[in-house]
Structures are given as C-alpha cells and as structure tokens.
Amino acid sequence: MPDTPSDIDPAGITTVACIGAGVIGGGWAAHFLARGYRVRAWDPAPDAEAKLRRVVAGAWPALTELGLAEGAAQDNLTVLPTLAEAVDNAEFVQESAPEDLDLKRTLLADIDAATAPDVVIASSTSGFPMSDMATTAANPARLVVGHPFNPPYLIPLVEVVGGEKSERWAVDRASAFYRHVGKSVITMDRELPGFIANRLQEALWREALHMVSEGEATVEQIDTAITDGPGLRWPVHGPCLTFHLAGGEGGMAHMLDHFGPSLEAPWTRLTAPELTTRLRDDMVAGCESEADGRSIAELVAERDRAVIAVQRAVAESRGRTDD
Known part of the structure; x- marks a missing residue:
C-alpha cells in the first residue's frame, strides 16, 4: 500500500x-x-x-x-x-x-x-x-x-x-x-457534521424558513436580500473578510469591539422551524412565483451563465486569467 x-x-x-x-x-x-x-x-x-x-x-x-x-x-x-x-x-x-x-x-x-x-x-x-x-x-x-x-x-x-x-x-x-x-x-483536519460550507449555508437556510413560517418575509424578498445584498460581496471576500472591512481601518478588531453588543440581536433562532405542511406549501408556491414560468432547465441555464460571468469577473479583478 x-x-x-x-x-x-x-x-x-x-x-x-x-x-x-x-x-x-x-x-x-x-x-x-x-x-x-x-x-x-x-x-x-x-x-x-x-x-x-x-x-x-x-x-x-x-x-x-x-x-x-x-x-x-x-x-x-x-x-x-x-x-x-x-x-x-x-x-x-x-x-x-x-x-x-x-x-x-x-x-x-x-x-x-x-x-x-x-x-x-x-x-x-x-x-x-x-x-x-x-x-x-x-x-x-x-x-x-x-x-x-x-x-x-x-x-x-x-x-x-x-x-x-x-x-x-x-x-x-x-x-x-x-x-x-x-x-x-x-x-479538513477533522470530521464535522455537515462539513464547513453546508453548516454555513444551512444557518442562512434555517433563518429563511423561520421568516417564511412567521410571515416576516416572502421567498422572493429573501432571495433578493442575498442576490442584491451580501451575496454580491461573497464571491470576492467571504463573510469573515467582509466583516473585517466593516470595521474600517480598525478591521475585525474594531468591528467586534464597536458593534459587539448589536451583533447578538439577530442571534435568536439557531434551531430549525417545524416543517409544517403550510410552510412546505408556502416555500413551493414562493419559488414557483419567483420562477415566473421558467422551467428548471431554463433556470439551470440562467444560473450557469451567470456563475460563469461572476467567476470570470472576479478572476479579472484579481488579475488572473484562468481561461
């Protein structure tokens, strides 16, 4: 061996x-x-x-x-x-x-x-x-x-x-x-249930389900909140460097020290909501509404074109030519 x-x-x-x-x-x-x-x-x-x-x-x-x-x-x-x-x-x-x-x-x-x-x-x-x-x-x-x-x-x-x-x-x-x-x-150096990236995206997913379940946001509002908000930063810098920049010249240290107490405000729902029939149906209906008649195949093609464009734009901004 x-x-x-x-x-x-x-x-x-x-x-x-x-x-x-x-x-x-x-x-x-x-x-x-x-x-x-x-x-x-x-x-x-x-x-x-x-x-x-x-x-x-x-x-x-x-x-x-x-x-x-x-x-x-x-x-x-x-x-x-x-x-x-x-x-x-x-x-x-x-x-x-x-x-x-x-x-x-x-x-x-x-x-x-x-x-x-x-x-x-x-x-x-x-x-x-x-x-x-x-x-x-x-x-x-x-x-x-x-x-x-x-x-x-x-x-x-x-x-x-x-x-x-x-x-x-x-x-x-x-x-x-x-x-x-x-x-x-x-x-990875050690096993972790759900690995790294899944744990991160599942935390966001659980919060999205809570907001739909409680009538606090629609499926489309949640998706727009990411695609037109923090999602635009994440292809360049992940969440840690993003918050590092939020601290200005003081970086992560200033961000944590200055905003520390307010950071706990959104940390109220780390458990998953009950997947009731109503929540399931609301999620399905919300996605169908947002898709607006586009088939799965059409959405896949749309996603693929956009991801390629984003990857190329980020590579170009970093001075790379990976093509």
Whole structure:
C-alpha cells in the first residue's frame, strides 16, 4: 500500500468511475468528461442512463464556455450494467448515492470489495461522516469524503476529509486529484457534521424558513436580500473578510469591539422551524412565483451563465486569467 500521495501522480489518472447517476453524480460525470477523462458510470435505476446523459448534455454548453480539455467528449461516458464493471480499471471512484446511511454503508463496502486496493474511493455525501459510513468496508483506509457543491461541473469547491480509519495518503491523494481537475479544495483536519460550507449555508437556510413560517418575509424578498445584498460581496471576500472591512481601518478588531453588543440581536433562532405542511406549501408556491414560468432547465441555464460571468469577473479583478 502506498504511504504518500506522491507514489501515484494524479496526472496519471485517466479513468474515473461515477457510482450513482443523479443530479450530483451526473454533475461529477460531466465535470470529469470535460476535463478529458473516461468515465464509467453505474446506477441501479432502470432509467439511470437516459437521465445521466441528459444531465451531461445539459451541462455541456456551460462546460464548453469554460473551455474543454483536450480529448473531452460526451462519448467518453460509458454506462455499465453492474457495479463491478463500472469500477473495473477505474483509477478514482466518486460515489454519489442518495443520503441514506445504511445504503451508503452497503454501497461503499461493495465498491471497496470490487475496486483495486490502491484506488481512492470518495463519497459525495453532504452530511454523513466517513467514520459512520465505512463501518462495513473491509479496507476503510482508502475511503474519504469528497463533498462537492451543486452543480459539481460548475461550482469549484470540494471539501475533503477522512474518517477514523481513513489513512492520510488517501485524503492527500484525493485532495491532489481534485486540485488537478480544477477544483478548489478544503482539506479538513477533522470530521464535522455537515462539513464547513453546508453548516454555513444551512444557518442562512434555517433563518429563511423561520421568516417564511412567521410571515416576516416572502421567498422572493429573501432571495433578493442575498442576490442584491451580501451575496454580491461573497464571491470576492467571504463573510469573515467582509466583516473585517466593516470595521474600517480598525478591521475585525474594531468591528467586534464597536458593534459587539448589536451583533447578538439577530442571534435568536439557531434551531430549525417545524416543517409544517403550510410552510412546505408556502416555500413551493414562493419559488414557483419567483420562477415566473421558467422551467428548471431554463433556470439551470440562467444560473450557469451567470456563475460563469461572476467567476470570470472576479478572476479579472484579481488579475488572473484562468481561461
């Protein structure tokens, strides 16, 4: 077993297995294809291949706009009838099954049993720690979390963390591979329920649900509050540097010392509201109203164009030319 990630160069990987072909798995497949990899996919759903190819086709215009790697082609996707065939000859495995702990445990154990022992197996889980998912795998040392953000073909962030039985070489190799394929990687030092970015966005999401539940704000008002407010600052500086600037020349120290007492005013509702039928229906109706007749496919295309424009504008402002 290799001891360091340098024993296998991530640049030498040519074939990736995508296990699970839903929105996240399909997004991963599209990303890997656009970076020039051969992708072998498997999903037990009878209509999985048709759905997967639709996801890839839908992502391809945005990926083409960003720039395809040499040899990139949708034809490099192969959907296999069995898990064992999908991981055969794969040099990296990305699992993206539904968020069901028993399912994850069984599936990761099955992938582990069918995959060469020096291949890293990464899970796209958005909440489960690897320590809880790797309990039945024979070789948990090479199992890690590689948590992406939707859509994986467009949003660069991946959070990588191992479990109690994961070895450092697997965490480091996964991080190196993700960086090689163009991802922005946070390699976490320890497991944390929900990881980093999910915990942050879920805090905002819980507050949004509270405001809708209490009739304090509409869905559209909440979205506008972010898109036309702090959301404009976050692609450049995250929340910490944003508040650092709020302190003027004194920076974060002045901001905390000067505004400290008033900062506690919004900290009144950290628990999630009850998801009643009424709240559920209000959220659905609010989103339908805000969409104003635009289909999911139209909204995806709109989002992709805008995210690409934002990424390019931010890169240009920083003096980078990542194209």
